[in-house]
Amino acid sequence: MSNNKNINQDSTEKISIGRRLSFLNSQITYLILVIIIVGIIATALNPNFLTLRNFFNIMQQVSVLGILTMCMSLLMISGGLDISIGNMAGLVAMIFAKMLIAGKGIPISVITVLAIALILGFINGLIIAKSKVTPLIITLGMNYVFLGVALIIGGGRPQTITGQFEFLGEAKIGPVPVSIIIYLLILLFAFFLRKNTKYGRRLNAIGGNTQAAFLSGINVDWHIISIYALSGLIVGLAGLVLVSRLGMVRADSGSDFALQALAAAIIGGITFEGGRGSLVGAFFGVLLLGILYNAMNIIGVNSYVQTIILGAIIVVATVVSNIGKMRR
Template sequence: MRRSVSIFREQWFFLLIVEVALAVGTGLINPRFFGLNNLENILEQVSVLGLVASGATLLMFAGNFDISVGANIGMSACLMAIMIKAGYGEAPSVAAGILLATVNSFFVGACSILFKAPSFIISLACIGIFRGIALAFTKGVLQLIYGNFEFLGTERFFNIIPLMFLISLAGYLIVHFILKYTKVGRRAFAIGSNVQAAYLAGIPVNRNKLIFFIINGLLVGVAATLLLSRIGAAQPSTGSGIELQAIGAVVIGGTPMTGGRGKIIGTFFGVLLTGIISNALNMLQVNPYFQDVAIGALIIVSLAVSAFSQRGQRA
């Protein structure tokens, strides 16, 4: 009985109910919503965002932010596309792109620690750095690789489930394992709850922050790989705006901006809800500009629910 009551209080369960209601309502108005092609499209859409949001979850648990991930994706995807076009092979190109994304994320974390500045400010500055470098080595030209490296973006298991979505699920599971079963995960919660108390408890705060950023960079690199495989092209603006969607999905999933608590399952349903809302508005032929309005309003509502929940627990 207690377990069932606790589930009803979980934010992810509330999101699940909203998603079911939204899907049923949209399907009744436009039956194409439940078409196989559309459902596959939703899973593909949330796959890249899911990997980025998984990394953002780990960072936010520890009270950090990286809003340069969109520019990081663009830079990494451009490098992969250029190498593939030059004939270096898909595997070396992907490895180089993921390595670059990891180094970029490490750079954000290292600068934040070295200069004792909020990671939000450092990553804000890095948006210009990453995008500027990408513009320099691409000369602003779209890098097309149509006909190459399509496997990750087109493969289906049982001709239904996109491989991209399965890779995204693996990202969620990896972050869940880290947070629940490793010292790194427990330290993320401790640092996010009270960084000074974590330091006094003997936790190497700076070293663990760098680990968080490295894991985030790896997930961002994989996300860039999936995005490149799906669209078959890259430019410096590829991935632009995904950082705000990822942070929004994490907040919608119940992780507070201050860190210290939350669950990766909440992030999963937060990402899924953003995908369903976007697709439902398209199906209902709503002005696409209102999609941003809907997501923004949803984030505010999620913050309000979290705030009232904390007040209720204190009372």
């Protein structure tokens, strides 16, 4: 026993370096490679692709999706999922537009809808934590509830607020659009929340093994409810960016986002098993989707064909990431 080599301070140095670089795992490396390849092809076909202005353009286009992907990723890492975040963002945007149109003023409207979003997330979390029903089913149902409520509030008609609220979506600070700054701030926040806080570590543990977390004295229900509520708050922010960018909102303006966010998270290496995956990966997943859309537009690919290609990319990415797992 005595000659067995245990860990000493020396090997710790290596460990800490290894951990710092651990986000550069194979999945992310592949993603960056694919992004570069797509970029090279797009630039060869149209030199306008590789410009700073186009890059900002892409980032701005994916900002709402990116923010929602952070919500989805945080939930998936905790062993959860929320299919309703798209329509939740739409509902929030709808309420906001109605309030502005009714002349309530921006500050009060912003605070109100963020509070509503927080409560909606809280409700999702409460039902999921207490009923122990799989989150997919619960949030699928809530998805329709949110859509229906948005339809009622909007009377089934689009609500236009052109020119009344452009700061989040269209304004720039220096050369950088505000929506990108918000997205990156949320990314940073989510990253630190997960890596550096006890709260994040416990979420990770719950996602990895709920039963062990429970028996380790972690307050599982509280963590689940609070992460859904926090996710709801961030969805509220995404809803505001959304309505600001569009200048109008329909009840189903957010409908496509939930599944796209799920796809981006999976492309980025977040798994359904929970406890695993990196938020940086999810960021690159979003970026890849954005670059593909943009490149196809610049090249002039038919929009119906674009839909097919995006669907296929999701399938390929998931299969590829699973091959990696099988080898492990």
